[in-house]
Amino acid sequence: MAVLVTGGAGYIGTHTVVQLIEQGEKVIVLDNLCNSSRDVFSRIEKICGVLPTFIEGDIRNRECLDKIFSASSIDSVIHFAGLKAVGESSQIPLDYYQNNVCGTLILCEAMAAAGVKKLIFSSSATVYGEDAPVPYEENMPRGKTSNPYGASKAMVEQVLTDLCASDPEWSVALLRYFNPIGAHPTGLIGEDPKGIPNNLMPFISQVAVGKRKELSIFGDDYPTEDGTCERDYLHVMDLADGHVSALSSLDENGVHIYNLGTGNGLSVLEMVKTFMRITGVDVPYTFADRREGDLPAFWADASKAEKELGWRATRTLDDMMEDTWRWQSNNPNGYEG
Template sequence: MKVLVTGGAGYIGSHAVVELLESGYQVVVVDNLCNGSEVALSRAEEITGKKPTFVRADIRDRPALDTLFALHKIDAVIHFAGLKAVGESVGKPLAYYENNVNGTLVLCQAMEAAGVRRIVFSSSATVYGNEAPIPYIETTPRGTTSNPYGTSKAMVEKVLEDIADADRRWSITLLRYFNPIGAHPSGKMGEDPLGVPNNLMPFIAQVAVGRRDELTVFGNDYPTRDGTCERDYLHVVDLAKGHLKALEKNTKPGVNVYNLGTGMGTSVLDMVSSFIRVNNVPVPYKLGERREGDLPAFWADASKARDELDWVAEKNLDDMMADTWRWQSRNPNGYRLL
């Protein structure tokens, strides 16, 4: 079976490529490298002994996609490609709608033309919105999203649902996942954001390795246990394996929705203290103002994924901290040599 992985040179996508290759799938990656690295794909080859096919292209480039589908007999698509930073999306909404929404439209048009109608979409827990009760459960309607990133994910979900309603040949899985962190246990692959990290875990790791002076904790007056935001952090390898489970079940027409998370909330200060304890390294931090677009707390009810996909998050918080530090300490500049 040949799978097209959009955004497969990025953080989550490259870990999914490893799991696909190790499970015997043929893999074609399309990525414009705006948030990814070809080095991640070479590391995936080192780990698995198998080489994915790489096509450098933007998913908004319809001719490039048409050529790709003509050259490769693609059976299914796992769609990661898109911009992903909540804070950045507040300041750059047009870029997020152009990349995430329009990019998916072009991808689906190319898939339709090629007769490929199986897709697993990388969605987000942010589609539940501000008013959703915690824990988030799949039967909760999409809510009022708090930032353009979340809105773009909700819009794509609706697009895909409408496609499936109009043409029952489409098999669509929406994976609403929470906060992936960690790295491949080999230490060869991990999160390597360009510029200043927008997410907590890579910022902690970069402070620990000396690339940044200190961490800013955005807000300590939220209605949570210690006043800092709480999120459902899951290991990126567990998340990647969830995509394989979803792909295996993605054989019947219609739309299926699954949360991928641990079902537990962990605060920002808990994350910092856990990283320090597990790795025995200092992480200086200061308290700052709240960040626009952040919700106080949310976590998953992932029982549907357990029951229908036979998927559960297996790695704990200590695993996530240890694997992150193994990656960052061995690759202090990420995938860049200097």
Template sequence: MARILLTGGAGYIGSHTYVALRAAGYEVTILDDFSNSDPGVIDRLVRLTGDEVDLVRGSVLYPTAVQAALSRGIDGVVHFAARKAVGESVAKPLDYFETNISGLIALMQEMKAAGVMRIVFSSTATVYGEPEVFPLTEDMPLSHTSPYAFTKVTCERVLEQAARADDWAVGVLRYFNPVGAHPSALIGEDPRGVPDNLMPYIAKVAMGELSRLQVHGNDYDTPDGTCWRDYIHVMDLARAHVQSLDALMEGRGHVLNIGTGTPVSVLEMHGAYQAVVGRELPHVIGPRRPGDVPRLYADPTKAREVLGFDAEFGLEDMCRSSWDWVQAQAAGWRFNS
């Protein structure tokens, strides 16, 4: 059975993808330096899969760590390890260029030396910049509005050029807005401090950790005046990585949007989470936030055609799994570092 290397495999999306890959029969090695994840996740993955986790602790920027991971007999790589906060990238662009761009190049150099030429790359819908036409299709021009987005656009170009020069099999998955948690409530999104993303913010309001949801503007050109986004359950996203790897094993490279194609507004998300919690969650309307675009949602047709991928979980499923997760943490399931 093929063995896959997950860089950043202890993170939010990486940990869910680990479980999905193991369920699909893949062997998996995780490479993670825990700079943005918790070591306690590893114990939870053991509980979920019933097997010990093959872990190499280190960064993609350190050749010895990557070489140690690749020495396990790796057949393909899923590359999650990256910095991902848009706001932080504006303040610390050089850190983002080093980790995201230099990290990918360093990883690919070691992969090529080891003869491992299959890679699934974790990209983002922010590579479309500020589009004016919706839904978004994969052939639209790429742009960027932040150093973070710049790194993802650059990494996609690196992969494209490398594939032209060598026999690389490359899968680029452009995520929209991953949310929710594993149905066991053993793994999920656990942001540090005040979350940048909507659902974790609402969850902290529901838990009483934050007093109210701040809605950034209600005068956009959408039905209720709040921004539209394409949310996808993290378990659907994890399954997309399995299907992407399956395609790469057959030599079928691809660049795909991974979303539902159904936009959800801020107020719709807020209402859906209230319905799951069963009580009102305070919110206040504030001014627009710089950099927000009114609409951002995918055309998922190509993912269906190329991978046979369709999202299975709806908005209620996303909210329910998130609420189960945060309640489980409050009940004593916090990570033990």
């Protein structure tokens, strides 16, 4: 039996594919390569000694999905495929709803037709909404999201919850991520955003490697200790391990919700200063106006995942910085060289 990983050529997907293979799982990757590179697969093979099956295709293509399920013995699906840039989602909301929501509907229809009813969904802490108190706990209701990206994740969560209520044979894990950073310790795979990075760490590392002039920190007047936003940053390898651990939750039917984070909030300035301390590389920065939709501070209560899955984030902030820099310095232009 195999695990189908949609969006498995992306940042989180590639690291999860590596961990799945290391655990002895047979992996099939489906990705349309709209925000990823085919080069990741040769690098995965270097790390694991195994080349995962790759199918270039889109989750919105039902014919493609039906062929995959009919040709392979698939036991479960880990679903990463979707658009993920918060700012961009406000500019092209229909694309986000089409890819993230409609794509998931078509995937679930194909899964149901094939009798595959185990799914891990790549969700987000954004579903807690603008007004949720910190730390975020899984028993909190979904709140008012601040952008179409977050709204699309909340919509999919509701779809999957309703699906499980309608058909008790389904088992779904909703994994609510916080802020993954870092890279595989080999430096062979890492975060390679197209164009200007939307996330903090690839922007920091691209400035450090000379690809960008300086870092813009959006807002220095938030009600936090140093005035910059605070987030819960976790190593992408810990996040990948969380998906492997969550496969065990699919043995029990119904909806299972888990936060994947460290439980600690760190400010943007702390991240910049830690990166410079660990790498010895200067990162010039300036302060800019607040970015619309950014919340002052949030972090996870991740105790449920530890209690039920035996998972917790174990890699340190220093590890995150070292691995980020190893990846970026070895691959100044990402997978292009």
